[in-house]
Amino acid sequence: MTQSDPSKAQPPKPKNVLFIMCDQLRFDYLSCAGHPSLSTPNIDALASRGVRFNRAYVQSPVCGPSRMSFYTGRYMRSHGSNWNNFPLRVGEPTLGEHLKRLGVRNVLVGKTHMKADDEGMARLGIDPDSVIGVEAAQCGFEPYERDDGLHPTRPGAERPRYDGYLEAQGYPARNPWEDWANSGEGPDGEQQNGWLLAHGDKPARVPDEHSETPYMTRRAIDFMREAKADGRPWCLHLSYIKPHWPYIAPAPYHDMYSADDVQPAIRTDGEKQNPHPVYGAFMDMRVSRNFSREDVRRRVIPAYMGLIKQIDDQLGLLFRFLDDEGLSASTMIVFTADHGDYLGDHWLGEKDLFHEMSVKVPLIVVDPAPAADPTRGTVSEVLVEAIDLAATFIDYFGGQVPRHIVEGRSLMPHLLGQPVAGWRQFVISEYDYSMQDVRRTLGREPAECRLFMLFDGRFKYIHAPGFRPMLYDLASDPDEFRDLGDDPDFQAERARLRDWLLGWALTDHNRITMPDNRIEAYSPAAQLKSGILIGYWDEAELAAAKKGFGLD
Template identity: 60%
Template sequence: MCDQLRWDYLSCTGHPHLDTPHIDQLAKRGVLFDRTYVQSPICGPSRMSFYTGRYVSAHGSTWNNIPLKVGEMTLGNHLRPLGVRTALCGKTHMTADVEGMRRLGLAPDSEIGVLVSQCGFEPYEREDGLHPDGPRYPRNSAYDSFMKDRGWQDENPWQSVANSAEDDDGNILSGWFMENADKPARAADEESETPYITSRAMDFIREAGDTPWCLHLSYIKPHWPYIVSAPYHDMYGTETHLDPVRSEAERADPHPVYGAFMEERVSKAFRDDAMRGKVLTAYMGLIKQIDDQLGRLMAFLDAEGLTDDTMIVFTSDHGDYLGDHWMGEKELFHDASARVPLIVVDPSPAADATRGLRSDALAEAIDVVPTILEYFGGQAVPHIIEGRALQPILHGKTDAVREVAISEYDYSMREVRRRLGVGVKDARLTMLFDGRWKYIFAEGFRPMLYDLKADPNELTDLGADPAYVDEIVRLERQFFDWTRRMAQRTTKSDEWIAAQDATLGEAQAGILIGYRNEAELREVLSKAEAQNKVARKTQ
C-alpha cells in the first residue's frame, strides 16, 4: 500500500510520462481493477476500512486519530486462527482505543493489547512517517538508529535528513515547504524511507521462513512532505507534468461544501503553478522510487523461490488532487482523490485465464480483506466483513461483484465545518457511484451529481439542475437501501439465526409461553423430534 498515490500516476493506468515497469509487471501477472474506490478519502478511516473490510459508518473510525474501537475484527483476527502470521512493516495510521482497553483491563504491552493497539498486526516495524519535532508524534527509534549507523548524528533524521534539503551554505531547507520540493533530500536514496522499509519487509520474509504469512508493506510516500532523494529529485521536469484538470466554471457557483474546501490553504497553494510544478517533480520522483523498490522486492521473492505461491495486492489509501478541481490534498470524492489503483496477483492456477486483465468492475478497499481470507482458505463471514472477495473476477467466473461503490467522509474536524457553520454531527458526506453517476449526499445541503459518461473529468455538478431530478431520486433510493443494511450484528451470522427455532428452543428449555395445555407442548416436541430425524438421515 502506498500513501496518497493517485490511480492515474502509473504507466499501466495511463500516465504518459511516468514509467513504472515493475508495477506494470504486476498488472501483467494479475488483474488491474481499474475502478476501485476507497471507503473514505483520507488516511485513517480509509485504512481502517482496508483492515476491517467494513464501511466507515460500521467501524466508527471516521477521521484521523479517531480510535478504532476495541472489538472490531481486523485482517489479523481473521487470519491468525488459520495459522497465518500477520505482520506490519510501515504505516497504519492506527489510533488505539486506550479508554476501551483500560475498561476491559487489556494491558497495552500484553500480547493481546499490542495486537489491539496495532490494528491486528504484529508490528514487525511500524513506521507511520510524520515525525516532526515535538511531542505529538512519536519517533521511530529503529530508523533513528539506522541513520546514526549511517553517520547521521541529527537528533531527528526523519525531519532534518530524509525530509529536508540543504543549500550551498549548509542551511537546512525543510521539505514541509513546497518551494523546496524540487531539491534533493539530504538522505541518500538507500537511506530514505521507501528503501528502508522495503529492506525491513525483506527481513521479515526471511525470518518468517516456512510459516504462512501475510505482510502489510505500507509505504509512507508519495504522501507529503513532498521531497525525494537524488537521483529521483529531478527526473521529471515540467515537460512531463500533466495540466491540472479544472475549469473556471467550477469556481463560479460551487456546492457550498466544495467551495469551502477550495478555500483551504493547501488548495490555494496548488493554484500557484510554480509551486504545483515543484510538487509534481517530487511526487513523480517518489513514485518512481517506489516502483524501483518494488522491482527490488520482486527480485528478492524470485531469489527466495516465493514468487509462484505468494498473492500480491498493490494499492493506495487514497489519491491526491495535485491542483485538480482547484484543490490540494484529498478529502472530497473526485476520482483524483477517492479512486485508487488496485492490482491483485493471484498465483493459483485458477487465475491463469485472467492474467493481464484490466477490469472495469467496481471494486472497493473493503474487498481486500475477504480476498486475502479466501486465498488462505478461510470461511466467508459476511455478517462481519462487508467487502466481497474478488476471486470470482480473478478466476473468470463473473465480471462484477457489486453494482455501486460507497465512500464516506466526516469533515467535522476540518476548518471547513466552522466556515460553513455546520454542527459536528451534520458534517458528513457520502458518495455513491454506480459506474456512471456519482451522487454525493451532503447533510444539510443539496446533493452533488456528476455524469462520468458525459463528463469524465467531473467538471460539471448537475446536483442543482432540475433536469436530473429523476436520476437523483433513483440514486437517493439506492443510498437509502445501503443505509438500511445490517452492519452491527457481528456476533452471529444470518445462517446461524436462520437455523434457530426460537419457539422450540424455549419449549425445550422449559420456557412455556402461550401454550394452552401440556398436550399442545407434547405435540410441538414430537413434531420437532420427527423433523430432526429427517434432517439427520439427509446429512
C-alpha cells in the same frame, strides 16, 4: 526408473500474501494506467501477471479512516474511526484476528496510521504490553517495523527505528526523519524544510539508499528471510509512506522529471462559479489555493513523480527477491493505495473530496495459483471497494468470510475468472470534515460534518447533510466538471441514488457477535425443544406441535 515415495513428498509451501500499499498514490500516475511520462515497468509487469481492477474505490479519502476500512473490512460508519488519530475502538475485529484463526501471521512493515484506544484498554484492564494489548494497539498487526512518518516527534509517540537508523548512518538530529530525509539543502549548507512546497525541486539531504522507501523495502526483505525459518503462512503489509508529502525526493529522483512532464490540471473556471458550499469551502483552503497556482504544480509534481519512480524501482528489487527465494509461486501480491491526491485538479490540494483522482485508487492483484492463469494481464471493470481485500485474504487462506462482520466481498472469483452472480451495484465512500477549518467556514457542528458518496459506475451522488446534494454523470462528463445536484432534469436519478444510499445506511452493521449460521439454525422446533412454550393454548396443541416437529 524408481518411483518416488509419496510419503516422502515435500509438503506444499504455505500460502503468503504481500500486501503493498502506497500513501497518496493516484490511480492514473502509473504507466500501465496511461500516464504519458511516468514509467513504472515493475508495477506494469505486476499487472501483466494478475488482474488490474480499474474501478477500485476507498471507503474514505483520508489516510486514517481509509486504512481502518482496509484493515477491518468494514465501512467508516461501522468502525467509527472517522479521522486521522481517531482511535479504533478496542474490540473492533481486524484482519489480524481473522487471519490468526487460520494460523496466519499478520505482519506490518511501514505505516498504518492506527491510533490505539488507550482509554478503552485501560477501562477493560488490558495490559498494552501483553499479546492482546499489542494486537489491539497495532490494528491486529505484528509490528515488525512500524513507522507512520509524518510526525514522529508528536507527544506520546514512540520514536521510529528509522530515526535511529539515520543517526547510525551519520545524520544526527532530534528528528532526522524531518531534518535529513525530508529536507533539502541550500547552497551554503542551510537546511530547507521539505514541508514547504517551494523546496520540492531540491534533493533530500540523504542519498537514495538511506531514504524511507529503500529502507522499508529492505525491512520487508528482512522479515521474509526470517519467516522462512518459522514456516507459518504470513500476510505482510508493506506500507510505503511515499509519495505522500513532504514532496521531496532523494537524488537522482528529485530531477528525474521536469515541469514539462506535468500534465495539464483537470479543472475549469466554471467550477469556481457558484460552487456547492462544501466544495467551495474546500477550494478556499490554503493547500487548495497554493495548488491552484501553476508554478506550485510545476515545482511539486515532478518530485511526486520521482517518489513514485523510486517506489517502482524498489519493487523491482523486491520482486526479484521473491523469485530468487522461490516465494513467487506461493505468494499473492496486492498493490494499491489508501487514497489519491488532487495536485491542483478541480482547484484542490490534498485528497478530501470524492473526485476520481482522490477516491479512486490503483489495485493490482496477482494470484500465483495456476487456476488464475486465464485472467493474467486482464483489466477488470467491476466495482471494487477497499474493504474487499480483507475478505479476499480470508478466502485465499481457506477461511469463511464472516459476513456479519466483514462487509467487503472476496475478489477470488474475479481472479479465477469465475462468474459472479449479484455483484455490487454501487460503491460507498464517506468523509467527516469536522476536523477541518471548513467546519467553521460553514458554521457546522462536528456531528453535522458528514459527506457520503455513492457511485453506481456512471452517476456519482454525494449526500451532504444540511446542503443540497452533488451529482456527476461520468458518462457524459468524465472529468466531473458539471455538478447536477440541483438540475431539475436529474431529479429522478438523485432520488434513485438517495434511496440506494438510504438502503445501505439502514443495513445492519453492528450485529458482529451473532453469525448468520446461528440465526439460520434458530427455528420454532429449536425453541420448543428448549422448553420455551410461547403462545400454546393447552396440552393437546403442544402435543400436536411436538409431533409435527418430530419431537414426540
